[in-house]
Amino acid sequence: MPGIWIFAERKDLALELLTIARGLASQAGMKVTAIVPDQGDQADIYIAGGADEILLLSALGEDMSLDAWIPVIAAEAKKADPDLILLAATARGKDFAARLAARLETGLCSNCIALNREEDGTIVMERLAYGGAAVQQVSCLTRPVMATIPPRTFAPAPADHGRSGEIRKLPPPPSSPVRVIARKTKERSSQDITEAKAVICVGRGMAKQADINIARQLADLIEGEVGCTRPISEELHWLPDDLCIGLSGVQVKPDLYIGLGVSGQIQHVTGIRGARVICAVNKDENAPIFQAADLGIVGDLYDVTPNLVEELQKATSR
Amino acid sequence: MPNIVACFKWVIDEAYIRKSASGALDFSAVDYKISDYDRNAIEEAARLKGLHGGSVTVLTAGAPETAKGVKDALSRGADQAFFANDASFNQLESSQTAAILGEIIRSRIPYDLIICGEGSSDQYAQQVGPRLAENLGIPCISYVQKLTIGEDGRIMVERRVEEGVEVVEAPLPVLVTVSPEINTPRIPGVKDTLMASKKPVVTIKKEEMQAVGAARLQTIGMTATRMERNCEIFAATPEGIARFVEALQKKGVIS
Ligand SMILES: Cc1cc2nc3c(=O)[nH]c(=O)nc-3n(C[C@H](O)[C@H](O)[C@H](O)COP(=O)(O)OP(=O)(O)OC[C@H]3O[C@@H](n4cnc5c(N)ncnc54)[C@H](O)[C@@H]3O)c2cc1C
Secondary structure (H helix, E strand, C coil): CCEEEEECCCHHHHHHHHHHHHHHHHHHCCEEEEEEECCHHHHHHHHHCCCCEEEEECCCCCCCCHHHHHHHHHHHHHHHCCCEEEEECCHHHHHHHHHHHHHCCCCEECCCCEEEECCCCCEEEEEEEHHHCEEEEEEECCCCEEEEECCCCCCCCCCCCCCCCEEEECCCCCCCCCEEEEEEECCCCCCCHHHCCEEEEECCCCCCHHHHHHHHHHHHHCCCEEEECHHHHHHCCCCCHHHEECCCCECCCCCEEEEECCCCCHHHHCCCCCCCEEEEEECCCCCCHHHHCCEEEECCHHHHHHHHHHHHHHHHHC | CCEEEEECCEEECHHHCEECCCCCEECCCCCEEECHHHHHHHHHHHHHHHHHCCEEEEEEEECHHHHHHHHHHHCCCCCEEEEEECHHHHHCCHHHHHHHHHHHHHHHCCCCEEEEECCCCCCCCCCHHHHHHHHHCCCEEEEEEEEEECCCCEEEEEEEECCEEEEEEEECCEEEEECHHHCCCCCCCHHHHHHHHCCCEEEEEHHHCCCCCCCCEEEEEEEECCCCCCCEEEECCHHHHHHHHHHHHHCCCCC
């Protein structure tokens, strides 16, 4: 029986993948299999979310990492020969998927943002190329078709408690030469910028970390959140990673986006395309952000922002 | 002393891609570059050689124009280069690239550590590194932000994951993919460029390799995305800023 497999390390991601799987399965009469960590009675959640079969992964040893499962899942996939395998495009998921695809000698669509089944059964997948300058459509010529899906691209599958399914435990993974010796959890932002109505984005035009307060002041005034470019979160560590907007970060869709000292490289702009009004403050009139913006101020953000705050205060108190 | 291989891709600089009037991608004015994060890969190899000795080999598969990239890579601290050169190699899919690089490494380059960038700036499929590791049957650690080679022939790395950082240890040989924060790539000087011309380059033709398999993913469409908006520019004067705020109000995004 043909089938769709989903694999995810977390419940929220698994449910998003189930949304896609369930949609395709209902069109094509396919069985849906969810491969998920064994966390007590959670299997029911996945069955309600659309899975017909659950393959449970036993808890890993403290020093083992998720990729220890690759040989086990590759062996299962060779036996069952699914049509499609979907994974979440998290750091671990993308690494896992590429290695699984190598073992299964098949193609993989990375960071797939849309997926449709044609009349003839071909699965057409879309992804961004050239930093977001283009949308590439691909199909896979080998079996199984594989794709990684960025988190939050699809809504979580709603629960249907009338469904039933089988549950099976997978054999434990073989020992791996890679050992995890410590895990450090990073500071996470308490705000979800993907849902924010206004986003003030901090770019490398900010000279020092303390100056982020300037952006925060502006954000507070318009009830928005502060986000940033990749160099700010990843190279300078001034803000948490989950505030990085763009190709390798999150997509935002606020009514208002204001970039302060953001150059507007394509990899960043691709993350703000869904914004209704894009504004930029940059001292370089040739900065690419001005091509992507609706309203721009050419000037030094340190001069402009205090004035802007003052004008906004006047305007909003009227 | 470790033998280090850094893999790189010579890519179109996406900043030069234009959108033609018909809405198609216009590549007529493009320039090429070593993919951004592959520069971090080469830099890391050179940094490690500075600490531990050994050798740095840069490796790429590409069309003949990639020769310029080979020279660029050699000016960044590498000792030698291997270049799989064929006119058809500018359209390789990740599985094909990994197969070509794997065959060359297996048959011609002694290695302890292979370093790739986390993903290329054109496709950003983030597959070649992990696939290459599988082809060679060695461990792969992706999204590495910090790397140390121990006395005992093991490496210790910090890799970025969603929840934070995992500190991971593995025996050599191993493949890592690196993220941009691992180092700041050098800007080669005139002397580096001159020296690069004297370094050995082994060029391998398609015919000298096992048949490159067919692509597994087929591109069936490529359309330019709409990014451009009509930007209205305001002066950075008090009047300009007041008008800017008025425009925001008119658009209904502030109340
Ligand atoms: C594969 C790949 C994926 C990537 N993914 C992402 C991503 O998801 N998100 C992302 O953001 N980037 C991403 N990048 C990086 C991206 O290409 C850019 O390097 C990055 O967005 C630049 O950040 P920036 O605008 O903060 O810095 P810069 O490019 O350094 O720009 C700083 C800007 O500030 C201006 N400025 C300086 N001082 C002032 C001042 N006093 N007042 C006003 N303006 C000033 C300058 O004119 C300049 O335009 C990715 C790159 C690659 C290759």
